[in-house]
Amino acid sequence: MESERLGNWLKMHRARLNLTQGELAERVGVTRKTINSVENGIFVPSTVLALKLSRVLQTPVDDLFYLHNDEL
Amino acid sequence: MEEHMSRLEVLSKQRPVLLLLSALAFAAWQGTELGFMHSEISDETGLARFIAPVAITVWICTSVGLLAPFIGRRKLASEDEMTRYNRLTAFNWGYGIAMIAVGAALILASRTDWPAIDIVRLILIAGVVAPMLRFALMELRSSDGE
Numbered sequence: 001m002e003s004e005r006l007g008n009w010l011k012m013h014r015a016r017l018n019l020t021q022g023e024l025a026e027r028v029g030v031t032r033k034t035i036n037s038v039e040n041g042i043f044v045p046s047t048v049l050a051l052k053l054s055r056v057l058q059t060p061v062d063d064l065f066y067l068h069n070d071e072l
Numbered sequence: 073m074e075e076h077m078s079r080l081e082v083l084s085k086q087r088p089v090l091l092l093l094s095a096l097a098f099a100a101w102q103g104t105e106l107g108f109m110h111s112e113i114s115d116e117t118g119l120a121r122f123i124a125p126v127a128i129t130v131w132i133c134t135s136v137g138l139l140a141p142f143i144g145r146r147k148l149a150s151e152d153e154m155t156r157y158n159r160l161t162a163f164n165w166g167y168g169i170a171m172i173a174v175g176a177a178l179i180l181a182s183r184t185d186w187p188a189i190d191i192v193r194l195i196l197i198a199g200v201v202a203p204m205l206r207f208a209l210m211e212l213r214s215s216d217g218e
Contacts, residue, residue, distance in 0.1 A: 022081070030152040031084050037214040043154050 008065045010039045013057040028052040083141050084155075088211035094134035095204035101127035102197045107190045158210040166203025173198035 014024050021039070025032040028049060037043035038053075045053070054061045104124045173195045180186055 030154070032081060033084050033211075033214050034152050034154040037154055042214050043157070046153055049153060 005068050006041065006044050006065060007068055008038065008041070010035075010053065010057070010064060013059050013064060014039075017057065019057075024053075024056065027056045084211070087138065087141075088208040090134045090137045091204050091208035091211070094131055094138060095201045095208065097127045097130035097134060098204075099197050099201045100124075101131055102193055106193055107187050154214065155211075158207055158214075162203040162207035162210065165206045166199060169202035170195060170199035 014021070019027075021035045022032045025035045028035075029052070030049065034043065034045075034049075038045050038049075050061050050065060054064055057064065100123055104127070177191045177195055180191055181188070
């Protein structure tokens with residue numbers, strides 16, 4: 001699941017809502033470490049987690065994640 | 073809830089450290105049981121007699137520390153998808169290492185007169201320690217600060 005191709009704007013949208021990694025983690029039901037890893041591109045989240053993040057951050061999934069070099 | 077989360081945070085930070093210690097202790101303990109190690113670490117120094125009990129003690133303590141959080145409700149919260157992914161990757165990796173060890177054991181068994189118990193013990197060490205180290209390193213890598 002590690003990938004260099006998936007980028008994200010998680011940190012920006014989280015900051016917009018004044019949420020810490022821990023608070024966001026709590027709301028989507030994962031550990032803070034997982035949020036940190038997703039933000040840093042170490043871990044690619046499942047579709048379920050991406051949708052939960054999208055819901056909590058009130059942002060479409062497409063605006064949270066993107067493919068580098070616009071692949072596909 | 074906040075206290076619960078910070079407890080989880082502590083647990084998820086402790087886990088890789090305990091795993092590392094546990095893996096090293098297991099390797100040290102089993103390593104002292106190898107026949108050629110007995111001849112290397114002679115009775116003059118008594119090193120084997122010192123290492124083995126210390127390693128076993130560390131292994132038991134770290135194993136208890138690793139298993140304790142699994143008793144109770146904390147398990148569900150600390151077992152999120154990244155942890156499961158890391159564990160699966162580590163097991164796959166460990167399987168590969170164990171297979172390499174089996175191949176090496178086959179060569180050793182056919183070309184040397186090493187006792188079978190030592191060769192099997194080496195496979196055991198590789199098969200147990202490799203996934204633990206890999207999982208610990210993956211967890212450490214993802215536990216950097218905000």
